[in-house]
Every structure is written in structure tokens, then in C-alpha cells.
Amino acid sequence: MLRRAQRTIKDPQQLYQQYRLFYRLIALEHVALLLLLGSGVWMAANYSLFESPWLQQKLILVFWGLLPLELLDILLANYLLPRYSKMQAEGVELEGWQVRLIGFYHGSFTYIAIVLIPCLTLAIMYLATGKQLIF
Numbered sequence: 001m002l003r004r005a006q007r008t009i010k011d012p013q014q015l016y017q018q019y020r021l022f023y024r025l026i027a028l029e030h031v032a033l034l035l036l037l038g039s040g041v042w043m044a045a046n047y048s049l050f051e052s053p054w055l056q057q058k059l060i061l062v063f064w065g066l067l068p069l070e071l072l073d074i075l076l077a078n079y080l081l082p083r084y085s086k087m088q089a090e091g092v093e094l095e096g097w098q099v100r101l102i103g104f105y106h107g108s109f110t111y112i113a114i115v116l117i118p119c120l121t122l123a124i125m126y127l128a129t130g131k132q133l134i135f
Helices: 002-008 012-046 053-089 096-130
Strands: none
Touching (some): 012 053, 053 096
């Protein structure tokens, strides 16, 4: 969506509106993630599931795989990048590291997330539904 907008929209203000919409949707996704994590912890605590081997493996995948990726995404997409996009729309020249950070988020970071998040999610869902160990 954003790559197409960058190619077709030449007005910086209009492009900024596309970025704002994207960052709002990302914020909604992060709120949903927090609700999902909170409900999972609540269920595990209420049903005394923390000793279950399948839940321990699931928590390893969540806290060592998914959560670090999402925390970086929250930092970039909710705090840093919206500010930089607004600065660009206002005509402010960004520093080199800011431009590289934007490129990293919309390039390498996105490609890594596109591979890791579905794989981790499938493994987490397998553990949640099958209650069988992966490793």
C-alpha cells in the first residue's frame, strides 16, 4: 500500500495522509496484541496452566520470538516513524540515519516480519490447540 502510494502520489501532504492511516492501523494491531497477551496470561493464571510443557514452549515462542519483533515494531511504527513522516510532509530535511531507519522499517524489517510472524503464529496456534510439544 505504502510503496504504491510513494510511486503514485507526488504531493507530500497527501502521501503523509496515507502514512497516517497506515500508522493508525498498526496502532490498532498493537492494541489487539496487548489484549491477546493479557487474555492469555489471565487464562493461564486462572486455570493453573503455567506448569504445562506445551504452554512453556508457547511462552518461549511468544516472549523470545514474537514479542521482541512486536516491541521493535511498536517503537518504530507508533513513535518514531510517524514523527519522521510528518517532518517530511512539512518539508523538513531528515538526517541520514532517519532516512535509513525508515528504509529499514519498510524494507528489511518488513521482510523479516513477513516470514517470522506467520511461522511463529502457526507454531503458537499448534501448541495452543494440539497441546503437543514441538521441541
